[in-house]
Amino acid sequence: MKESYIKDKIESAVPGSSVDITGDGVHFEAVIISESFEGLSTLDRHKIVYSALGDDMKENIHALSMKTFTPKEHKLGD
Structure with missing residues (x-):
């Protein structure tokens, strides 16, 4: 599985998202930034991403x- 495929699926499902993903074809690490995460718990954010990937997971x-971060959270972490 290619990183670009996963990136496209997440960005299509999570409005206004920016996704940085690395991996070896079966194991991946992703940083996902989106305004749509505002007010959501980490668990709810992860559920959205897992749902976007569907059967691929x-x-x-x-x-x-x-x-997963909002743009504000990501900026504070820099």
């Missing part, structure tokens, strides 16, 4: 480690 992606 069951069939093609062995592991996905993610960090």
Whole structure:
């Protein structure tokens, strides 16, 4: 599985998102930044991303480690 495919799926499902993803084809790490995460818990943010990936999470992606931020949270972390 290519990083670009996962990036496109997440960016299509999460409005206004910016996704940075790295991986080895089955194990991936992602940083996802979106205004739409405002007011959501980390769990709810991750549910949105997992939902965007659908069956790929069951069939093609062995592991996905993610960090989700609003733009403001990401800026504070820099």
